[in-house]
Amino acid sequence: MSTLSFHDVRVRYGSHTVLDDVSLEVADGQTVGLVGESGCGKSTLARAAVGLAPLTGGQILLDGRPVPNRGRRPVQMVFQDPYSSLDPRMTVGESLAEAMPERLGRTARQAEIARLLALVHLDAARAADLPVRLSGGQRQRVALARALAARPQVILADEITSALDVSVQGAVLNLIRDMRRDLGLSMLFISHNLAVVRYVADQVAVLHNGQIVEFGPTAQVLGAPRHDYTRHLLAALPGAVPLKEQM
Amino acid sequence: MRAARVLLRPVGFAGFGLLTLVLLAAAFGPVLWGGRAAAVDTGNLLAGPSAEHWIGTDNLGRDLFARVLVAARLSILLAVAATAISLLLGILLGAAPMLLGRRLGRLVTSAVNVLVAFPGLLLVLFFAVVFGVGARGAVLAVGVAGAPAFARLCHTLMAAVSERDYIAVARIAGVSRIRVLLRHVLPNVAEPLVVNATMAAGGVLLTFAGLSFLGLGVQAPSYDWGKLMQDGLNGIYVHPLAALGPGIAVVLAGLAFNLTGEAFAAMFGLGDSPGRSRSLEEPREPVAATPAVPGTVLSVEGLRVTIPGPAGPIRAVRGVTFSVSDGEAVGVVGESGSGKSLTALALAGLIEPPVRVEAGHLVVAGEDLMAAGAHRRLGTSLAIVFQDPMTSFNPAHRVGPQLAEVSRFHQRIGRRAALARAVDRLRAVRIREPERRARQYPFEFSGGMRQRAMIGMGLMGDPRLIIADEPTTALDVTVQRQVLELLAEVRRDTGAALLLISHDVSVVTDVCDRVLVMYAGRVVEELPAKDLRTLARHPYTRALVAAVPDMDTDLSRPLAVIPGLPADPVHVPAGCAFAPRCPLADDHCRAVAPALVAGVACHKATEVPV
Numbered sequence: 001m002s003t004l005s006f007h008d009v010r011v012r013y014g015s016h017t018v019l020d021d022v023s024l025e026v027a028d029g030q031t032v033g034l035v036g037e038s039g040c041g042k043s044t045l046a047r048a049a050v051g052l053a054p055l056t057g058g059q060i061l062l063d064g065r066p067v068p069n070r071g072r073r074p075v076q077m078v079f080q081d082p083y084s085s086l087d088p089r090m091t092v093g094e095s096l097a098e099a100m101p102e103r104l105g106r107t108a109r110q111a112e113i114a115r116l117l118a119l120v121h122l123d124a125a126r127a128a129d130l131p132v133r134l135s136g137g138q139r140q141r142v143a144l145a146r147a148l149a150a151r152p153q154v155i156l157a158d159e160i161t162s163a164l165d166v167s168v169q170g171a172v173l174n175l176i177r178d179m180r181r182d183l184g185l186s187m188l189f190i191s192h193n194l195a196v197v198r199y200v201a202d203q204v205a206v207l208h209n210g211q212i213v214e215f216g217p218t219a220q221v222l223g224a225p226r227h228d229y230t231r232h233l234l235a236a237l238p239g240a241v242p243l244k245e246q247m
Numbered sequence: 248m249r250a251a252r253v254l255l256r257p258v259g260f261a262g263f264g265l266l267t268l269v270l271l272a273a274a275f276g277p278v279l280w281g282g283r284a285a286a287v288d289t290g291n292l293l294a295g296p297s298a299e300h301w302i303g304t305d306n307l308g309r310d311l312f313a314r315v316l317v318a319a320r321l322s323i324l325l326a327v328a329a330t331a332i333s334l335l336l337g338i339l340l341g342a343a344p345m346l347l348g349r350r351l352g353r354l355v356t357s358a359v360n361v362l363v364a365f366p367g368l369l370l371v372l373f374f375a376v377v378f379g380v381g382a383r384g385a386v387l388a389v390g391v392a393g394a395p396a397f398a399r400l401c402h403t404l405m406a407a408v409s410e411r412d413y414i415a416v417a418r419i420a421g422v423s424r425i426r427v428l429l430r431h432v433l434p435n436v437a438e439p440l441v442v443n444a445t446m447a448a449g450g451v452l453l454t455f456a457g458l459s460f461l462g463l464g465v466q467a468p469s470y471d472w473g474k475l476m477q478d479g480l481n482g483i484y485v486h487p488l489a490a491l492g493p494g495i496a497v498v499l500a501g502l503a504f505n506l507t508g509e510a511f512a513a514m515f516g517l518g519d520s521p522g523r524s525r526s527l528e529e530p531r532e533p534v535a536a537t538p539a540v541p542g543t544v545l546s547v548e549g550l551r552v553t554i555p556g557p558a559g560p561i562r563a564v565r566g567v568t569f570s571v572s573d574g575e576a577v578g579v580v581g582e583s584g585s586g587k588s589l590t591a592l593a594l595a596g597l598i599e600p601p602v603r604v605e606a607g608h609l610v611v612a613g614e615d616l617m618a619a620g621a622h623r624r625l626g627t628s629l630a631i632v633f634q635d636p637m638t639s640f641n642p643a644h645r646v647g648p649q650l651a652e653v654s655r656f657h658q659r660i661g662r663r664a665a666l667a668r669a670v671d672r673l674r675a676v677r678i679r680e681p682e683r684r685a686r687q688y689p690f691e692f693s694g695g696m697r698q699r700a701m702i703g704m705g706l707m708g709d710p711r712l713i714i715a716d717e718p719t720t721a722l723d724v725t726v727q728r729q730v731l732e733l734l735a736e737v738r739r740d741t742g743a744a745l746l747l748i749s750h751d752v753s754v755v756t757d758v759c760d761r762v763l764v765m766y767a768g769r770v771v772e773e774l775p776a777k778d779l780r781t782l783a784r785h786p787y788t789r790a791l792v793a794a795v796p797d798m799d800t801d802l803s804r805p806l807a808v809i810p811g812l813p814a815d816p817v818h819v820p821a822g823c824a825f826a827p828r829c830p831l832a833d834d835h836c837r838a839v840a841p842a843l844v845a846g847v848a849c850h851k852a853t854e855v856p857v
């Protein structure tokens with residue numbers, strides 16, 4: 001696995017600066033949680049790393065070299081909405097096969113599909129199903145399997161559990177932790193849910209108004225926040241200051 | 248199956264039937280009647296209809312009816328060829344932004360938009376002159392002239408598809424642009440294209456007839472329907488059928504294409520002619536009327552909501568009974584599809600046929616909603632807040648007047664007074680500069696502000712109950728906090744009761760006094776909010792709470808998960824709906840549905856360790 005590093009990354013749309021000199025490192029085998037309110041630029045940062053958002057300044061490097069954005073990409077992304085991220089006309093198997101780096105023979109391909117589905121705890125028989133037959137959580141697991149099919153060095157997960165039901169979210173979070181343990185994946189895990197980030201991330205970066213205002217080990221950032229904005233985020237959590245008592 | 252059903256409906260039957268006849272004529276006409284159509288009969292020039300010549304003969308005595316049948320092939324071939332040209336060019340032009348990159352693509356798109364604005368006939372005539380007189384020129388002219396409309400359609404359809412994440416995913420995976428177009432985009436826009444192309448072919452048929460009629464299209468000795476019409480025109484007062492015959496053929500063939508297009512649309516479930524859903528199979532079980540619980544602002548018993556569906560009725564809500572006292576805050580939690588939203592809509596009197604609402608009683612703020620026409624009067628005593636406030640406001644109207652309208656409608660106060668109240672209410676929900684904001688459109692508000700304005704709209708009246716369905720789900724934590732605080736404040740000021748629906752257990756426990764847990768259209772547990780995390784007795788409630796990580800979750804252990812899938816509301820199991828996923832389930836659970844007794848609907852509630 002590898003290190004993904006953002007150096008003074010700047011993204012501007014028109015006169016609106018979305019990311020303002022953001023530097024961040026996702027180290028080898030680490031899961032970095034990225035938190036912040038909606039519209040603060042979390043997704044833009046991830047999209048920039050896979051060439052879906054144009055850089056106005058700075059660099060994004062994978063092991064010291066620019067991230068290739070042609071052909072097969074070593075950085076893969078998983079999206080928020082499991083209902084929009086799978087082609088409704090392709091079976092699960094076809095979607096996975098498309099993402100594979102090399103063309104395999106029929107049997108080798110079947111074996112690889114089965115291996116990938118097993119990685120995300122899905123039955124190999126699911127390969128023949130169209131996405132309509134899958135629940136949101138199952139779709140999201142297929143989306144993860146597809147990202148893994150490309151044999152990536154880094155995975156960017158953008159709010160991958162926020163469209164899921166709570167009962168399903170748990171299974172996907174467990175899967176993320178298993179994958180890090182078993183495959184040693186480096187991952188940028190974006191979420192606005194602090195409890196979820198606390199559960200999966202080794203380190204946390206807090207993004208506010210296009211800038212990283214705090215970065216450090218999860219326990220430290222969420223347990224003993226130093227920046228005002230981080231404290232503000234933590235205080236907004238349901239149950240942090242009970243609403244009923246205020247009345 | 249769906250295709251079969253569409254075929255059996257009048258539109259599908261007529262369309263496909265007619266089209267089959269037209270295509271048969273095109274295929275076999277020249278073979279079967281070619282001789283007869285070419286046979287010159289000098290003794291019978293320009294004859295009228297007779298038993299031998301049904302619609303008469305032309306100036307060489309050739310049988311016109313046979314000629315109309317023979318002309319079918321050329322007419323149809325020309326129309327199909329021109330439509331194919333339009334479609335192909337349209338796809339290429341429509342895909343330009345995707346294939347050529349943003350800047351060049353935008354250029355192509357604006358060119359297309361200019362062309363679409365031209366009158367179609369003008370374009371056809373222009374191109375007919377460019378490409379020259381004759382059948383080939385006409386095909387090219389009509390084909391090219393039709394391209395802009397298809398290009399625009401393709402562009403719109405493709406733009407919608409290319410926003411989907413799977414396109415981005417394919418690009419990241421290194422799939423080339425052409426392959427993305429062929430594998431992901433085209434298959435997903437194919438259905439509406441097929442429908443439009445079929446309908447367009449009908450129109451093209453008419454255009455061709457027009458061109459040939461004007462002498463710009465097919466030239467003698469070939470003939471299509473338009474040419475036959477032109478030939479027949481000279482004698483229109485003497486032998487009207489000579490011109491009308493081919494005309495009728497054009498109309499019939501055009502109709503065949505159009506109806507077939509309609510039928511395709513119904514088959515694909517596009518447009519406004521969806522496959523009509525089958526009627527509910529089950530007879531209505533009569534629900535015994537019961538009186539409302541006194542001292543409550545909301546009282547409902549045995550609420551059932553049933554939606555007709557193609558695979559049988561969807562029993563989304565299956566007997567929900569509860570009440571909300573004056574000023575109380577009650578939460579409803581449960582996973583997606585458990586019937587929370589439909590319960591809320593039914594309570595607000597917002598469900599319309601064919602969806603069916605039944606209840607022993609359903610009394611909201613003193614209004615009996617089961618009585619006919621009752622929900623009209625609910626306006627001022629009930630406030631409703633939905634998940635997506637963008638869809639709750641009319642985007643074309645300013646926010647202030649939209650709020651004012653509520654009062655004008657329900658309280659019959661003047662326009663100026665209503666607007667003043669709207670501004671006052673916007674101030675009450677802490678929107679800064681309410682006078683200026685009232686003059687803005689909904690899209691000028693941020694998500695959190697729209698949600699406040701929605702609550703403000705509810706406060707235009709004098710609500711005794713606020714129903715809020717996932718009011719903060721689309722918002723992030725800090726804004727969510729503000730909206731929840733606002734709701735709490737409104738309740739403190741007005742004494743209104745609250746029914747808060749959310750999938751987020753922590754939001755509900757934060758705001759509510761009492762919680763209802765729904766599963767598969769039923770309330771499975773009802774308990775004080777403060778006990779939800781610690782004293783829940785139903786296995787589902789306990790699993791739901793355990794599955795959600797919070798800031799104190801043990802990091803060394805995997806999260807609890809609920810195995811299996813939520814119950815399918817079309818096939819709810821006979822016994823306990825949770826049995827297939829429940830670790831405690833036994834045969835009794837699978838056979839007998841547990842009733843809600845002492846706050847919990849589980850046969851083993853007493854055994855569940857606390």
Ligand SMILES: Nc1ncnc2c1ncn2[C@@H]1O[C@H](COP(=O)(O)OP(=O)(O)OP(=O)(O)O)[C@@H](O)[C@H]1O
Pocket residue numbers: 554556561563581582583584585586587588589590750816
């Ligand atoms: N218009 C409709 N046509 C067909 N089925 C419907 C329709 N509306 C709702 N349903 C079905 O009824 C069931 C209950 O839906 P409802 O919207 O009440 O769920 P919910 O608990 O609010 O879920 P969520 O948490 O996703 O909002 C679901 O299975 C849903 O698919």
Ligand code: SF4
Pocket residue numbers: 785786787823824825826827829830831832833836837841848849850851852
């Ligand atoms: S009734 Fe049986 S199956 Fe249903 S929740 Fe209780 S123990 Fe589980």
Ligand SMILES: [Mg+2]
Pocket residue numbers: 587588589716717
């Ligand atoms: Mg809902």
